[in-house]
Amino acid sequence: MSTIQLAQIKVDSKTSASQSELRIGQLRIPLPNRFPISPERNALKPAGVKEPLPGEVAVLARLAPPDTLKRILTQEDALKSTARFLSRETSPDAVRLLYLAFKGGAMVKETQDLKTILDLQYLAGLDIITVQHTVSGELVKILVKHESAQIGIDLRGAFHYHALRAMEEFKKKNPEVWLHAFQVPPKIRLGRSPMPCSQGMILPMFSIDSFSRWIVPPPPTPLTKEVINVFDRKGWGALKKRDYEEIRGNSTSCNCAVCQGKDLEPFYEGKVLDVLAKAKVHDHLAQRNELESARASIRRGEFLSLLNSKQYPKEFLRQISKEA
Numbered sequence: 348m349s350t351i352q353l354a355q356i357k358v359d360s361k362t363s364a365s366q367s368e369l370r371i372g373q374l375r376i377p378l379p380n381r382f383p384i385s386p387e388r389n390a391l392k393p394a395g396v397k398e399p400l401p402g403e404v405a406v407l408a409r410l411a412p413p414d415t416l417k418r419i420l421t422q423e424d425a426l427k428s429t430a431r432f433l434s435r436e437t438s439p440d441a442v443r444l445l446y447l448a449f450k451g452g453a454m455v456k457e458t459q460d461l462k463t464i465l466d467l468q469y470l471a472g473l474d475i476i477t478v479q480h481t482v483s484g485e486l487v488k489i490l491v492k493h494e495s496a497q498i499g500i501d502l503r504g505a506f507h508y509h510a511l512r513a514m515e516e517f518k519k520k521n522p523e524v525w526l527h528a529f530q531v532p533p534k535i536r537l538g539r540s541p542m543p544c545s546q547g548m549i550l551p552m553f554s555i556d557s558f559s560r561w562i563v564p565p566p567p568t569p570l571t572k573e574v575i576n577v578f579d580r581k582g583w584g585a586l587k588k589r590d591y592e593e594i595r596g597n598s599t600s601c602n603c604a605v606c607q608g609k610d611l612e613p614f615y616e617g618k619v620l621d622v623l624a625k626a627k628v629h630d631h632l633a634q635r636n637e638l639e640s641a642r643a644s645i646r647r648g649e650f651l652s653l654l655n656s657k658q659y660p661k662e663f664l665r666q667i668s669k670e671a
């Protein structure tokens with residue numbers, strides 16, 4: 348296990364965004380950033396992409412409903428096989444981090460159980476050992492008490508405005524702590540209806556340093572190509588097929604390994620699950636690319652101007668200033 352440190356921290360002038368360097372052992376990782384999670388790696392093949400997914404930190408995700416969690420906590424065989432399974436998922440040189448998606452009321456609260464989860468991570472040879480917290484009012488108190496070098500908050504597929512504001516306050520006092528958000532949904536739901544604004548792309552303004560995609564979206568029944576959200580590089584939105592075609596006139600404006608600068612038509616060809624896989628891989632590649640300009644703008648103190656130059660973040664900013 349290596350030491351983890353944030354360095355070269357530059358804070359934006361008008362937002363709480365910061366640009367920094369995440370140092371893990373010899374690695375120097377630019378932040379803000381987006382790191383790949385298991386379902387995205389699994390999507391490479393159906394998306395027809397041969398190259399591995401870029402990302403300096405590999406998030407290894409497992410669904411953990413109560414029975415699975417109980418087996419891991421109480422049966423040595425289950426613990427060992429989970430560790431083996433996890434250690435095979437990525438190449439040995441990747442920086443690996445475990446994320447258990449607790450489902451159906453599953454949670455770890457006993458000290459003994461917490462210790463078992465930590466042991467699992469050591470057994471699996473993970474590079475970053477995490478204790479997971481869900482969003483709660485107690486969170487910040489716990490954080491201050493533990494003086495952790497890194498924090499992972501679980502957004503559970505939603506936009507938790509107050510929790511994000513709490514993280515923002517925390518980071519003001521602790522700029523050197525690395526904040527990662529798990530389970531970030533494609534877009535923002537503020538009030539009753541979702542906004543097309545990409546949630547991941549605006550997270551830096553709440554001082555989130557890095558994030559990874561949600562892994563358990565609610566089942567859209569039935570799943571059709573029409574309801575799949577695709578990241579729009581031009582306006583930083585997440586658009587459904589009809590809007591994407593209408594607004595962007597059949598053009599992806601994207602040169603990622605999936606889109607390859609082609610029209611939207613081939614993107615939506617094939618089976619529904621293949622299109623979903625393409626969307627996952629495209630979202631990851633396209634957002635990592637767009638985050639380069641986010642980092643550059645934060646370094647210049649101009650992140651707010653960048654957000655206002657993008658159609659959907661601009662609409663989001665207008666909305667929160669109304670609600671604030």
Ligand SMILES: [Zn+2]
Nearest residue numbers: 601603606629
């Ligand atoms: Zn693309």
